[in-house]
Amino acid sequence: MSSKRDQILLATRDLVFEHGLQDVTMSQVAxxxxxxxxxxxxxxxxxxxxxxxxFNEINVAMTQHILKGYDETQPVVVRVLYLLNSMVRYGLQHPREFLLTNQLAMVPFIHERxxxxxxxxxxxxxxxLSDAQEQHLLKAMPPAVMWVLVAGAMNALVEGHMTQQIELDQATIEQATSACWDAIKR
Structure with a gap:
């Protein structure tokens, strides 16, 4: 990291990951x-x-990573599988950021801001999801519920891999993302 701001953010990331948000002080970060x-x-x-x-920096980087190569002109199923695969790949390549994003998203002051x-x-x-609904490809459930279902499953996959409960190779990732699509498709 080159700038002092980046050094501070990196130190904060590491300390919060290792000790939890409440236990990190500004003097420790310094x-x-x-x-x-x-x-x-x-x-x-x-x-x-x-x-x-x-939190914002991690989210921007995560979003850029997941959307890199995303082609909204592709068929719905291709796009769903692409996004889900990209979410898992991001989590595997950036485990600290992945876990912190999930943890920090639940902090009330962050959520509010x-x-x-x-x-x-x-x-x-x-x-x-709008495109998929227009094409009558999805089950009748609110889009937010679909997002929670598939994002939650992808999070659980990555966390399972990190805790060595499961081994994630590309074939397993593809099976899991396909199963998520099956869960929401009509």
């Missing part, structure tokens, strides 16, 4: 990032601002 306390406060007025910035942010990933998935 020490881990090898910067002064004043430097942290130049970039982030409070711990809350630092954590929200970390980012709830108005519309991520490109959410927009792509909403459009995908």
């Amino acid at each position: 020490e881990h990032a090898q910067v002064g306390m004043g430097t942290i406060y130049n970039y982030f007025p409070s711990k809350e601002d630092l954590i929200v910035s970390l 980012v709830k108005g942010n519309v991520k490109a990933l959410a927009v792509a998935f909403d459009q995908l």
Whole structure:
């Protein structure tokens, strides 16, 4: 990481991952990032601002990774499988960020501060579900429920791999993403 801001975010990521959000202090972040306390406060007025910035940075990088190569002109099933595969690949390649995103998304002050942010990933998935509904390809259930079902399954796959409960090779990932599609398709 090149800039002091990046050093601070990386240190925060590592400390929150290792110790949990509540147990991390700004002085620990400063020490881990090898910067002064004043430097942290130049970039982030409070711990809350630092954590929200970390969450946003991770989400932007994750969204870019997942949507890289995504082609909205492809058939619905191809797009669904692509997004689900990309979610799993991101989790396997960036385990700390993946787990932190899921953990931090449940923190009330983060949820409150980012709830108005519309991520490109959410927009792509909403459009995908809309296209699938127009083509009568989906079961009759709210789109938000479908998203929770498939995203939850992908999260569980990655977490199962991280805890060595399951081995994820490409064939297994493809089987799992196909099963998720089967769960929501008509």
